[in-house]
Amino acid sequence: xxxxxxxxxxxxxxxxxxxxxxxxxxxxxxxxxxxxxxxxxxxxxxxxxxxxxxxxxxxxxxxxxxxxxxxxxxxxxxxxxxxxxxxxxxxxxxxxxxxxxxxxxxxxxxxxxxxxxxxxxxxxxxxxxxxxxxxxxxxxxxxxxxxxxxxxxxxxxxxxxxxxxxxxxxxxxxxxxxxxxxxxxxxxxxxxxxxxxxxxxxxxxxxxxxxxxxxxxxxxxxxxxxxxxxxxxxxxxxxxxxxxxxxxxxxxxxxxxxxxxxxxxxxxxxxxxxxxxxxxxxxxxxxxxxxxxxxxxxxxxxxxxxxxxxxxxxxxxxxxxxxxxxxxxxxxxxxxxx
Amino acid sequence: xxxxxxxxxxxxxxxxxxxxxxxxxxxxxxxxxxxxxxxxxxxxxxxxxxxxxxxxxxxxxxxxxxxxxxxxxxxxxxxxxxxxxxxxxxxxxxxxxxxxxxxxxxxxxxxxxxxxxxxxxxxxxxxxxxxxxxxxxxxxxxxxxxxxxxxxxxxxxxxxxxxxxxxxxxxxxxxxxxxxxxxxxxxxxxxxxxxxxxxxxxxxxxxxxxxxxxxxxxxxxxxxxxxxxxxxxxxxxxxxxxxxxxxxxxxxxxxxxxxxxxxxxxxxxxxxxxxxxxxxxxxxxx
Numbered sequence: 001x002x003x004x005x006x007x008x009x010x011x012x013x014x015x016x017x018x019x020x021x022x023x024x025x026x027x028x029x030x031x032x033x034x035x036x037x038x039x040x041x042x043x044x045x046x047x048x049x050x051x052x053x054x055x056x057x058x059x060x061x062x063x064x065x066x067x068x069x070x071x072x073x074x075x076x077x078x079x080x081x082x083x084x085x086x087x088x089x090x091x092x093x094x095x096x097x098x099x100x101x102x103x104x105x106x107x108x109x110x111x112x113x114x115x116x117x118x119x120x121x122x123x124x125x126x127x128x129x130x131x132x133x134x135x136x137x138x139x140x141x142x143x144x145x146x147x148x149x150x151x152x153x154x155x156x157x158x159x160x161x162x163x164x165x166x167x168x169x170x171x172x173x174x175x176x177x178x179x180x181x182x183x184x185x186x187x188x189x190x191x192x193x194x195x196x197x198x199x200x201x202x203x204x205x206x207x208x209x210x211x212x213x214x215x216x217x218x219x220x221x222x223x224x225x226x227x228x229x230x231x232x233x234x235x236x237x238x239x240x241x242x243x244x245x246x247x248x249x250x251x252x253x254x255x256x257x258x259x260x261x262x263x264x265x266x267x268x269x270x271x272x273x274x275x276x277x278x279x280x281x282x283x284x285x286x287x288x289x290x291x292x293x294x295x296x297x298x299x300x301x302x303x304x305x306x307x308x309x310x311x312x313x314x315x316x317x318x319x320x321x322x323x324x325x326x327x328x329x330x331x332x333x334x335x336x337x338x
Numbered sequence: 339x340x341x342x343x344x345x346x347x348x349x350x351x352x353x354x355x356x357x358x359x360x361x362x363x364x365x366x367x368x369x370x371x372x373x374x375x376x377x378x379x380x381x382x383x384x385x386x387x388x389x390x391x392x393x394x395x396x397x398x399x400x401x402x403x404x405x406x407x408x409x410x411x412x413x414x415x416x417x418x419x420x421x422x423x424x425x426x427x428x429x430x431x432x433x434x435x436x437x438x439x440x441x442x443x444x445x446x447x448x449x450x451x452x453x454x455x456x457x458x459x460x461x462x463x464x465x466x467x468x469x470x471x472x473x474x475x476x477x478x479x480x481x482x483x484x485x486x487x488x489x490x491x492x493x494x495x496x497x498x499x500x501x502x503x504x505x506x507x508x509x510x511x512x513x514x515x516x517x518x519x520x521x522x523x524x525x526x527x528x529x530x531x532x533x534x535x536x537x538x539x540x541x542x543x544x545x546x547x548x549x550x551x552x553x554x555x556x557x558x559x560x561x562x563x564x565x566x567x568x569x570x571x572x573x574x575x576x577x578x579x580x581x582x583x584x585x586x587x588x589x590x591x592x593x594x595x596x597x598x599x600x601x602x603x604x605x606x607x608x609x610x611x612x613x614x615x616x617x618x619x620x621x622x623x624x
Contacts, residue, residue: 069430116612122429123370124570127562128611134559135604138597261555265437272434305449308441315435316421319428 022193029186034179044178050290051185052246055192057270057282059239062196064276065205066232067212068118072129073240073267074259075136076106080241081248081258082140085153088249095159099245106241107234114233115226121215133264140256152255156248159184181250188246189283192239197279199235208232262304269307273314275321284323340471342592343585348477350584351484352543356557357564357576358491359535365508365571366528369419372436374536375558376443381407381537382549383451390458400483403541404534411533414439415526440554447551457548480542487538491531492573504528508571563607569620578618 029051037043056077063070080102087093087101117128140147147153159180161172173180199205207228210218219225248254267282274285289310293303318324356378363371371377381403388399418439422432464475495501503524506514515521540549540557564583568575583603590599 064430069433113608116608119615120611123364123433124566124615126370126433127566128608131559131562131604131607134555135601138601138604142596142598142601265441268434268437272430276428276430302445302449304441305445308438308443308445311438311441312418312435315431315438316418316425319422319425319431 018197022197025193026190029190030183034182038179041178044182046291046294047287048178048182048185048250050287051182051189052243052250053267053290054270054283054286055185055189056240056243057267057286058192058196058279059236059243060267061271061276061279061282062199062208062232062239063236064271065200065208065212066229067215068121068229068233069126069268070129070233070236071126071261071264071268072132072136073236074261074264075133076110076237076240077244077247077263078136078140078254078256078259079109079237080106080244081254082143082147082153082244083241084245084248085156085254086146088157089153089155095157095245095249096162098249099242102245102248103238103242106244107238110237110240111230111234114230114237118226118229118233130261130264133259133261137256137260147256150256152253152258154253156252156254158252159249185246188242193279193283200279204228204231266307269311273310273321275323275327277320278323278327281321281323285321288322340469342588344468344471344473345592346585346588348473348481348546348584349588350581351481351488352539353560353564353584354488354577354580355484355535355539355542356561357568357580358488358573359532359539360561361565361571361573361576362495362504362535363529363532364565365573366504367415367419367525369432370436370562370570371532371536372433372558373414373440373443373554374532374561375556376440376447376554377407377410377533377536378540378543378557379447379549379551379554380410380443381540382544382553383447383456383540383551384537385541385544386456386458386549389461390456396461400538400541403537407533407537408530410443411530412526414533415529416522419529420522420525440558444551444554447554451551453551455548455550456544458545461545476545480545484539484542487535488577491535495573500524500527563603566607566611566617569617572617572619572621575617575619 033044033047037047056073059076060070060073083102083105084095084098087098088095093101113132117125117132120128141149143149158173200208207218207223210223211225211229211232215225244254244259247258270285270289271282272285273289274281274283278284289307293306314321356374359377360371360374363369363374384403384406385396385399388394388402389396418435419432422435425431460474460476462475462479466473466475466478495504503514503519504527506517506519507521507524507528511521514524543549560583564579565571565576566579567582568577568579586603586606587599590602594602
């Protein structure tokens with residue numbers, strides 16, 4: 001298959017160059033942006049959204065790396081959001097405990113559902129995951145007292161302070177200042193990038209790629225295909241759950257319609273627009289689209305229409321994503337230099 | 339009980355139209371038409387405007403549906419999917435393109451038709467009674483029309499020249515090309531036909547349920563469920579899937595509150611796929 005060639009360039013020869021780029025990203029996210037934009041809550045809010053949506057999309061990217069088109073990420077974000085909502089409103093569990101628990105709950109559910117569902121490939125997997133997004137929404141809608149149906153769960157407490165031995169390490173999040181949420185979102189995103197990067201350069205990453213290229217061949221050399229694809233899917237769901245938990249605490253509410261099929265499709269669109277062959281693909285895609293649309297107020301009514309057109313255009317003329325343009329330029333420069 | 343059966347038959351026959359349309363496109367193009375539900379919705383709106391607003395004959399409006407959706411399907415194939423077949427490096431590209439067309443149609447519809455739920459006056463009036471079950475004449479009409487269309491489609495695909503070409507295309511694209519079939523033309527025709535079937539189903543069901551510009555995904559999912567139950571790309575499977583889904587819905591809606599039916603259908607589907615991932619009549623794969 002031709003597509004296999006597209007995956008490698010991002011991963012093979014990176015160490016020095018990529019570390020540098022990553023350091024630049026850390027600086028921009030954690031130092032430059034807070035200093036430059038720290039006083040305008042609006043932009044910080046936009047960037048917070050972009051960062052966490054990019055984090056969730058990174059999960060979708062992981063399922064792409066095993067060759068599955070995952071349209072269920074919205075469902076797992078919803079699960080994560082509800083876990084945080086229920087634990088924190090009903091049992092008063094701290095957000096900092098809810099966050100990992102939400103990811104874990106999503107991952108466990110993902111593994112349970114994924115085990116049968118991942119036997120499907122290609123369009124079949126896309127169909128069943130799309131149905132799954134709808135199924136989880138219906139589950140939330142019919143959850144009775146647990147999920148409170150269509151009224152949703154509101155007044156979810158914001159993350160509290162973290163203290164150690166009486167010392168406040170992290171102050172309580174309050175509504176007036178969006179920066180703490182921004183830092184949390186950026187930290188999540190950076191952790192996500194490092195995690196996925198480590199993952200895809202580890203043995204596991206190579207196993208995942210082998211699954212994408214040929215599952216039968218992978219089986220024949222002794223790879224437990226069923227186990228590894230469930231692992232990939234659970235990682236994806238974990239990230240979806242974490243993202244959902246973040247937004248639940250950030251918006252302080254969650255409804256069955258918070259994540260719909262459109263969201264699942266958007267997560268995938270971010271991956272594609274940025275470029276499936278690159279770890280930073282979903283990040284670039286998400287930031288680009290979200291910031292672009294926040295800046296273009298005039299067309300916001302037509303946002304999804306433009307998403308549709310963009311998606312078609314991207315598939316027809318830029319099937320390997322925006323980052324493939326940069327890769328092409330790099331290759332040209334290298335050719336000229338040598 | 340009888341009422342459930344009657345409702346089930348009406349639903350199953352109309353769903354079969356949807357399932358056959360998506361199966362047609364899937365088998366000859368190897369593309370999953372994510373926009374199928376949106377095409378259904380556009381078909382409903384065409385009937386709403388031609389029959390409901392401009393008061394032309396209902397059958398004229400159905401012809402209009404075939405023309406409009408045929409053009410949409412033809413254009414999708416000619417301008418989008420033909421190119422993606424050439425440039426695609428991954429299987430996902432054509433799927434995502436299909437998702438893009440669905441978004442495009444849905445949002446165009448939202449801009450043009452607005453968000454309101456639209457219905458049309460009944461085409462025929464009167465109610466038939468079977469035992470304890472009631473069957474409004476309008477539902478009977480919809481059911482009969484759908485039946486005629488299904489039989490017509492099956493005969494068309496079986497006996498006409500272009501029908502044979504489509505079946506050949508489903509078996510082996512390259513070999514069909516070698517046999518001198520104009521593959522591009524047949525693909526475009528097949529896509530147009532599949533789109534027209536989706537639109538016709540919408541045009542028929544609008545008389546029963548009405549339509550709004552957001553129903554697309556609901557019907558796409560129904561189409562997916564049907565072909566997952568029956569087996570993708572298999573004509574008898576599509577009909578079987580439609581029967582299963584139609585009756586499951588009719589029984590569920592009669593006995594359970596609102597959206598619990600679909601929740602149970604989804605759970606059932608996942609368990610079913612665990613046992614038989616290729617569907618009831620599909621060929622085993624991977």
